[in-house]
Amino acid sequence: MAYDLAELNFRTVADPRGLIEEGDAKYRANVETAAEKITENIKQSPIVLLSGPSGSGKTTTAMKVSEALERRGVRSHYVGMDDYFNTVTPETTPRTPEGDYDLESPLCLDMELLNDHFTRLARGERIHIPKYEFARQMRAFEPSKSLKLGKDEIVIFEGIHALNDMITSRHPEAFKLYISARSDVTFGKKIVFKRTWFRLVRRLVRDYNFRGASAQVTMSMWGNVRRGEITYISPFKDKADFQFDSSLSYELPVFNHTATALFQTVPEGIERYDELRAVLPALQLFGDIDESLVPPDSLIREFIGGGSYEY
Numbered sequence: 001m002a003y004d005l006a007e008l009n010f011r012t013v014a015d016p017r018g019l020i021e022e023g024d025a026k027y028r029a030n031v032e033t034a035a036e037k038i039t040e041n042i043k044q045s046p047i048v049l050l051s052g053p054s055g056s057g058k059t060t061t062a063m064k065v066s067e068a069l070e071r072r073g074v075r076s077h078y079v080g081m082d083d084y085f086n087t088v089t090p091e092t093t094p095r096t097p098e099g100d101y102d103l104e105s106p107l108c109l110d111m112e113l114l115n116d117h118f119t120r121l122a123r124g125e126r127i128h129i130p131k132y133e134f135a136r137q138m139r140a141f142e143p144s145k146s147l148k149l150g151k152d153e154i155v156i157f158e159g160i161h162a163l164n165d166m167i168t169s170r171h172p173e174a175f176k177l178y179i180s181a182r183s184d185v186t187f188g189k190k191i192v193f194k195r196t197w198f199r200l201v202r203r204l205v206r207d208y209n210f211r212g213a214s215a216q217v218t219m220s221m222w223g224n225v226r227r228g229e230i231t232y233i234s235p236f237k238d239k240a241d242f243q244f245d246s247s248l249s250y251e252l253p254v255f256n257h258t259a260t261a262l263f264q265t266v267p268e269g270i271e272r273y274d275e276l277r278a279v280l281p282a283l284q285l286f287g288d289i290d291e292s293l294v295p296p297d298s299l300i301r302e303f304i305g306g307g308s309y310e311y
Contacts, residue, residue, distance in 0.1 A: 003249050005187040005285060012253045012287035020293060023248040027299060030244035031061065035068030037242050038154065038175050042074065046154045047118050047174035051162035051236070053229045055199030055206075056180045057246045060302045062158045063309055065177075074152050081159025083130050083144055084110045088137040096224070104228025106161040118157075118171050121149055160229075163236040178240035181247035193282045196226070198247050200279065201259045206303040208262060210311075215262040216270070223271030251300050253289040258304075260284065 011019040038048055050065075052058050059080075066076040085108055086092065094105040102108075110130070117127045131144035149155060161167070163176055181202070185193035200222060207213035237243060252259075263280040270276070291304055301307025 001183040001245055001247075002186045002191075003183055003247075005185050005192055008185070008249060008253070009285075009287050012250075012289055016250070016253075016289045016293055019250045020289070020295070020298075023250045024295065024298060027246065027248060028064075030246075031064045031068055034065050034177055034242050034244065035072060038065070038069060038177075039072050039074055041173075041175040041241070042152070042154060045122060045171070045173040045175065046149050047122060047171060048076075048154055048156040048177060049162040049167065049171075049174050050156055050158040050177045050179070051160060051233065051240070052179040052246070053160060053199060053233050054225055055202040055303075057202075057299045057302055058158050058160075058179060059311055060299050060309060061179055061246065062156045064297075064299075066156065069154065074154060075150070077147055077149070077153065077155040079129055079147070079155055079157050081109065081114070081157055081162060082134075083132045084114050084159075085132045085139070086110050087139045102228075104160075104224060104232060106164045106166060106232055109159075109161060111166050114157075114167065115170050118167070118174065121147070121155060122171075124149065160233050163239045164232070165236065165239075168236070168239050176240045176242075178237045178243045179246045180237075180243075182245040183247040185252070187285075192285055193252065195247070197279050197282065198251070200276075201252070201255050201283075202300070202303045204262050205255055205258050208258070209303070209305055215265045216267050219266060219276050220270045222276065226272070246299060248298075248300060250289055250294075252283070252286045254291050254294055254300060254304065256283055256286050256288050 050058055050062055062078050066078060069076045088101065094102045094107045096102045120127050126146055126148035128143040128146045131140040131142065133140050163178060168176060181198035182195055184191045184195050204215055204218050207218045208215065260283050263283060266276050294300060296308040302311060
């Protein structure tokens with residue numbers, strides 16, 4: 001799918017509310033379809049595996065799918081797979097070819113524990129979900145919570161490696177969902193804003209707003225993030241039972257003011273410097289939409305704040 005730049009800019013000025021409502025309606029339709037398919041699969045498995053690359057909006061989507069399932073009489077639980085990370089140690093943590101810790105690798109996850117928990121939940125047994133302390137890069141001593149599924153209950157496990165063969169080959173009956181911002185922006189027949197840039201902008205704005213990370217820090221990590229996506233995430237997307245595009249037609253005009261200021265600070269010499277510098281003039285092709293027009297339950301509230309969900 002592609003958005004047309006001329007149409008976006010026209011509607012940004014002439015009908016911003018309509019543009020927002022239309023974008024949110026398309027996203028809601030995908031959420032409802034996912035919920036319907038999950039409901040149909042519940043007799044095969046109570047496990048849902050939700051994957052997508054960084055900045056896809058996985059957390060908000062998991063919560064919205066949960067709401068749609070509740071309306072269908074299916075109670076849902078959410079588990080972030082990040083809590084299954086192993087403690088980082090020089091001896092066991094995988095490394096990049098350059099010798100740095102490869103924190104994008106699925107081998108950073110405790111796959112044996114994950115697979116054991118999937119099996120136990122499907123049997124109706126109780127599990128104790130671990131808790132990972134990112135500040136110390138280690139597994140906490142106490143679990144985060146316990147979970148046991150009842151009748152007509154499902155659990156959504158969300159994480160970038162949820163569709164990896166190390167999981168899906170052992171649990172093929174689980175419902176597999178993949179989301180990503182998958183639309184380019186075109187002018188004529190030329191792509192003027194790449195689909196991967198949607199997620200970079202989202203991540204840049206989120207990290208600046210909520211994680212205390214400068215634009216330089218986020219952008220210096222982007223090369224390794226993309227390498228991890230290409231190696232560990234994208235090859236498994238076709239394992240999904242349902243895929244959908246989480247991009248919103250109105251998001252770039254909403255992000256524009258903040259993102260432009262952040263991209264102006266791109267330092268020379270970082271990995272993928274030429275590409276990152278190219279995002280700034282591409283952003284300047286878009287108009288601006290005041291974020292006050294964005295509904296509190298919008299997906300992009302995950303990145304700009306002021307929303308109705310807690311993260």
